[in-house]
Amino acid sequence: MDVAVGAPLYLPISDGNAPLPEGMNLEQLQHEYAQLVEQKKALEMRVLKSEERRRALMHILSDLNNVNRKLNNQRKAMIHILADYEKDRSRLARQTERLDNSRRALMHILQDSHQSNLRLESSRKAMIHIMSDLKETTEEVKRREQELREKQEQLVQAGKLATLGELTTGIAHELNNPLNNIGLFIGNVIDFIELGKGDPQSILHELHSAMQQVRKANEIISHLRTFGRAASVSREPVAIAQVIQSALSLMREQLRLRQIKVELHFTAEDVIVIGNAIQIEQVFINLLSNARDALANAANKVITITCLTKADMVYITVSDTGPGIPNGLEQRIFDPFFTTKEVGAGTGLGLSITYGIIKEHQGTIAVENLPGEGALFLIELPLKR
Numbered sequence: 001m002d003v004a005v006g007a008p009l010y011l012p013i014s015d016g017n018a019p020l021p022e023g024m025n026l027e028q029l030q031h032e033y034a035q036l037v038e039q040k041k042a043l044e045m046r047v048l049k050s051e052e053r054r055r056a057l058m059h060i061l062s063d064l065n066n067v068n069r070k071l072n073n074q075r076k077a078m079i080h081i082l083a084d085y086e087k088d089r090s091r092l093a094r095q096t097e098r099l100d101n102s103r104r105a106l107m108h109i110l111q112d113s114h115q116s117n118l119r120l121e122s123s124r125k126a127m128i129h130i131m132s133d134l135k136e137t138t139e140e141v142k143r144r145e146q147e148l149r150e151k152q153e154q155l156v157q158a159g160k161l162a163t164l165g166e167l168t169t170g171i172a173h174e175l176n177n178p179l180n181n182i183g184l185f186i187g188n189v190i191d192f193i194e195l196g197k198g199d200p201q202s203i204l205h206e207l208h209s210a211m212q213q214v215r216k217a218n219e220i221i222s223h224l225r226t227f228g229r230a231a232s233v234s235r236e237p238v239a240i241a242q243v244i245q246s247a248l249s250l251m252r253e254q255l256r257l258r259q260i261k262v263e264l265h266f267t268a269e270d271v272i273v274i275g276n277a278i279q280i281e282q283v284f285i286n287l288l289s290n291a292r293d294a295l296a297n298a299a300n301k302v303i304t305i306t307c308l309t310k311a312d313m314v315y316i317t318v319s320d321t322g323p324g325i326p327n328g329l330e331q332r333i334f335d336p337f338f339t340t341k342e343v344g345a346g347t348g349l350g351l352s353i354t355y356g357i358i359k360e361h362q363g364t365i366a367v368e369n370l371p372g373e374g375a376l377f378l379i380e381l382p383l384k385r
């Protein structure tokens with residue numbers, strides 16, 4: 001039956017002409033018709049609901065379609081991302097491999113450097129040991145050097161006093177001579193005047209002679225003063241010839257009294273060294289004193305001093321015609337307190353001090369015996385540049 005939805009359903013009432021179905025009365029028919037109308041209503045309701053559901057389904061379907069499309073797009077994007085990701089992954093894998101290689105290389109290097117470090121550390125430790133040893137040794141050497149320097153200074157002082165002591169006897173003698181002479185000359189003048197004799201000319205002559213002796217005594221004393229002055233540590237240009245002359249003039253009288261001749265052989269030029277004049281003078285006084293003593297019993301009494309230069313050095317010799325240095329004592333004579341002289345006569349300090357002074361002036365001193373006889377001292381000093 002084709003029925004429009006919602007259209008009222010009418011059961012056509014029998015016009016009384018149409019016959020009723022067999023075995024069925026009107027009431028029954030009415031009842032069945034009512035049931036059918038009910039059923040139709042229910043069916044219409046179901047159709048309506050179905051229609052609503054269909055519409056909802058259509059909505060859902062179109063939504064689903066949209067979602068599907070979106071999903072599709074997202075899938076495509078996802079595939080792109082995945083491809084990119086894959087690319088990145090393989091790149092990363094390669095980088096990881098490279099990194100791994102680098103890491104392994106680094107490990108090797110680290111191990112090597114660790115070993116090097118260990119070796120370095122042990123070397124460093126050994127070095128520290130050596131350094132501390134060295135430091136101790138250096139300190140010890142420094143201490144020794146300081147001690148030596150102090151001893152040397154003490155020796156120089158003691159030696160100076162000793163030399164002064166030695167000289168005092170000679171000086172007394174030397175001063176005695178001019179004093180005697182002065183006495184004689186003045187005595188003469190007194191005689192002249194008392195006896196009323198003597199012209200002013202002769203008196204003047206005697207007084208001049210006395211004056212000369214006074215000057216001589218003065219000279220001796222002024223030398224002594226210079227020598228006695230505490231040796232200053234100052235260094236200045238020193239003229240060797242002048243210093244030797246100065247030492248000789250202090251010793252001259254002693255040498256003259258012992259009939260000792262002094263010969264000088266100097267180079268023409270001025271020989272200048274850098275040092276302390278008083279100390280160098282003491283060197284020559286010491287050498288001259290020793291030569292003087294060595295010549296005491298010699299038949300031929302000559303002291304020779306030579307001085308020559310070569311390159312940037314000056315070579316000075318002081319030799320005598322005495323008996324020379326006893327065999328085997330050539331080195332010992334420079335030791336402090338070594339003497340072969342009688343008690344009271346020698347201190348044994350002269351050559352030790354001489355050695356110290358020459359060394360302080362960056363020079364050397366050596367001794368040898370001359371072929372015939374006598375000792376020769378050779379001093380080498382650097383020239384002033």
Ligand SMILES: Nc1ncnc2c1ncn2[C@@H]1O[C@H](COP(=O)(O)OP(=O)(O)O)[C@@H](O)[C@H]1O
Nearest residue numbers: 290294324333339340346347348349350351375
């Ligand atoms: N010119 C010399 N000839 C021989 N012996 C010398 C000479 N100079 C030094 N000597 C020896 O060297 C020793 C040490 O000299 P030195 O140190 O001056 O001390 P001292 O003169 O007080 O003995 C002397 O005792 C002497 O034996």
Ligand SMILES: [Mg+2]
Nearest residue numbers: 289290350351
């Ligand atoms: Mg001496």
